[in-house]
Amino acid sequence: MDRVSIVHENFLSRVAAQDFPEISGEHDALPQGVALDVFRSQVLSRALDIESRAMQKRGEGFYTIGSSGHEGMAALGQVLRVDDIAFLHYRDAAFQIARAAKAGQAGMMRDMLLSFACASGDPTSGGRHKVLGSRSLMIPPQTSTIASHLPKAVGAAHGIGLARRNRPEHAVLPPDSIAMCSFGDASLNHSTAQGALNAVGWTCVQGIPLPLLFVCEDNGIGISTKTPTGWVKASVSARPGLRYFEADGRDVFAAMVVAEEAAQWVRTHRKPAFLHLKTVRLYGHAGPDVVTSYLPKSEVEAEEAHDPLLYTAAWLVRSGAASPDEVRDIHQGALGDVAEAAREMADVPRLRTADEVMASLIPPKRICASTNGPDVARRREVFGSDAAQLDQPQPMSRLINWALHDILLSHDETLLMGEDVGRKGGNYGVTQKLHSRFGPARVIDTLLDETSILGLAIGLAHNGFIPMPEIQFLAYLHNAEDQVRGEAATLPFFSNGQWTNPMVIRISALGYQKGFGGHFHNDNSIAVLRDIPGVIIACPSSGDEAAKMLRECVRLAREEQRVVVFLEPIALYPMRDLLEPGDGKWMRHYPAPDERIALDTVGVHGDGADLAIVSYANGHYLSRQAQHDLEALGIAARVIDLRWIAPLPHAALLDAIGDRPVLIVDECRRTGGQAEALMALMAENGITSAARLTAEDSFIATGKAYGATLPSREGIVAAAQGILRQ
Structure with a gap:
């Protein structure tokens, strides 16, 4: 017999014999009706697990990581309020079922079966994945999370507190709500989890409200690797700023008592807590997993003896809430109901085409209150001494700073966060004065952890804020890129x-920092961002366009709910001159607050008919220099600034190129750089006279050799001449 059948038969025989595990008596006052409701949630979760494996065998289901052994999470579903946002471990079906029952929602069984079947009618993901989640139950969907959801849970909890003082237009979380985040004991060891726990303590000891309940479901094993005995408690119980609770999650009613205490402590004190629940894992990790291939049979049987359904049945029988026969009938009835409903899944519609699958990559637009710019008097007050300089040409860093001023003035829900963005004034002074002018609640100095910075932003966005997190250098993003790829960008996709x-x-x-910092500060690869579906990437080349593009990026986030990456070329922050020292030709005037540059546009400089040079950021700056040098050689070039890296402005770019030969100048590497996509675009549109000048496939050196692997002004001139000689 397989382990599923063994656990099933053990339950039936032990209930009939009233051979129950020992249970405590401290929860005897629980109303019998509530107890029966919790049991029904648990057995429905178990029945769905069993049926998911049967569906897979029939070719009608596609995911079998289940919740068996973790049915004690029904305690949290019963105890927490329905409007407490919950970021769930993938073994928490019992939580969602119990919460639905508490909310009076019928149909959860069918909804979950539709998810198992990847049916297009699945109300959570629309058939894209088997996920837990529900908009009405305040459960954002998660896929196979290995701690990646903890940082955004921290952000969501922080957002509840921030919204008490500054409630965003699209806020959804009540001021007295809390956030809950559950995960497994193996996930606790992941660096992302450790970073989130550290961020919680770091935040809490400063007296900042953070109503967050972590729930660690400790079944003692991560796939096949055991968790050392006592490890979870030893590693968490003494953490600063984090209140520790523990309970036996196998005994759902005992767990309810402790869960109620923990949730109430978080809700009352507005501080974080950690609830350590002892659970078991039944059936192994997933469908193909043969647990006895890596664990002794005796250990497997010992775990199965602690089936949580037996603990619940023991209380029901002892309290008189149900007889053994009634317990069996509830259990068998759930199995029958689920099996009958699952038979309908064979012919349900499923996603078929690429368009259907991709329909939710781009989130829906939403209606926002109109804004006509900041009040003139308030704006002048906030800008202070800077107001007298607004009509003077400035470098890019100053113009981005002023754009951030206007954005924060125009939209109260906008926030800045990152390491050093506040008191210090940010990287290269780009955010200077914002902290003193808008306060620490809107310009947030964070700890040094890019994962926590991005997680904070994701969680804040769940409650209607428009966060603008800062990553100090592009190379630092690689510490945390999964928060963009696996969390931020996928949420609309997996939630339909x-x-x-x-x-x-x-x-x-990007690069060109004249010998400073090597590849840690001169990272010239954006491949990891270009590869993420649905993410918008903006990259300005001049200060005035940076201000206008940043405003458009905020509009895209605010009104179209997009995840946008705004790449600011460091080397151009202070740039003043173009051709000669002191010419001041790269400084710009600050554009009026209502001016923006739309997505899908390019910048065009010159009408030269001999050649089109396509570039962006530092490459665009160098191309403008080369344009001048080429003109002296009798070559008339048009320089085209991409502006938008993703999605590429195909139509506008091809229109600007016309019938000219094309030179692509890409400061990123030859392999994986933007030039690859641009060369493909040229070929697909019949432009055969095209070449590329890129950076070498190398990291960037420190010192005078910083530019040796990067395109240069002289190199662009030579490449242009070369393409015209062909």
Whole structure:
């Protein structure tokens, strides 16, 4: 017999014999009706697990990681309020079922079966994945999370507190609500989990409200690797700023007592807590997993003897809430109901085409209150001494700073966060004065952890804020890129557009820093960002366009709920001159607050008919220099600034190129750089006279050799001449 059948038969025989595990008596006052409701949630979760494996064998289901052994999470579903946002471990079906029952929602059984079947009618993901989640139950969907959801849970909890003082237009979380985040004991060891726990303590000891309940479901094993005995308690119980609770999650009613205490402590004190629940894992990790291939049979049987359903049945029988026969009937009835409903799944519609699958990559637009710019008097007050300089040409860093001023003035829900963005004034002074002018609640100095910074932003966006997290250098993003790829960008996709986390991620990026910092500060690869579906990437080349594009990025986040990455070329922050020292030709005037540059546009400089040079950021700056040099050689070039890296402005770019030969100048590497996509675009549109000048496939050196692997002004001139000689 397989382990599923063994556990099933053990339950039936032990209930009939009233051979129950020992249970405590401290929860005897629980109303019998509530107890029966909790049991029904548990057995429905178990029945769905069993049926998911049967569906897979029939070719009608596609995912079998289940919740068996973790049915004690029904305690949290019963105890927490329905409007407490819950970021769930993938073994928490019992939580969602119990919460639905508490909310008076019928149909959860069918909804979950539709998810198992990847049916297009699945109300959570629309058939894209087997996920837990529900908009009405305040459960954002999660896929196979290995701790990646903890940082955004921290952000959501922080957002509840921030919204008490500054409630966003699209806020959804009540001021007295809490956030809950559950995960397994193996996930606790992941660096992402450790970073989130550290961020919680770091925040809490400063007296900042953070109503967050972590729930660690400790079944003692991660796939086949055991958790050392006592490890969870030893590693967490003494953490600063985090209140520790523990309970036996196998005994759901005992767990309810402790869960109620923990949740009430978080709700009352507005501080974080950690609930350590002892659970068991039944059936192994997933369908193909043969647990006895890596664990002794005796250990497997010992775990199965602690089936949580037996603990619940023991209380029901002892309290007189149900007889053994009634317990059996409830259990068998759930199995029958689920099996009958599952038979309908064979012919349900499923996603078939690429368009159907991709329909939720781009989130839906939403209606926002109109804004006509900041009040003139308030704006002049906030700008202070800077107001007298607004009509003077400035470098890019100053113009981005002023754009951030206007954005914060125009939209109260916008926030800045990152390491050093506040008192210090940010990377290269780009955010200077904002902290003193808008306060620490809107310009947030964070700890040094990029994962926590991005997680904070994602969680804040869940409650209607428009966060603008800053990553100090592009190379630092790689510590945390999964928060963009695996969390921010996938949420609309896996929720069928019901959940979004709009934001504008500002990153000081790219190379040409004249010998400073090597590849840690001169990272010239954006491949990891270009590869993420649905993410918008903006990269300005001049200060005035940076201001206008940043405003458009905020509009895209605010009104169209997009995840936007705004790459700020560091080397151009202070740039003043173009051709000669002191010419001041790269400084710009600050554009009026209502001016923006739309997505899908390019910048065009010159009407030269001999050649089109396509570039962006530092490459665009160098191309403008080369344009001048080429003109002296009798070559008339048009320089085209991409502006938008993703999605590429195909139509506008091809229109600007016309019938000219094309030179692509890409400061990123030859392999994986933007030039690859641009060369493909040229070929697909019949432009055969095209060449590329890129950076070498190398890291960037420190010292005078910083530019040796990068395109240069002289190199662009030579490449242009070469393509015209062909």
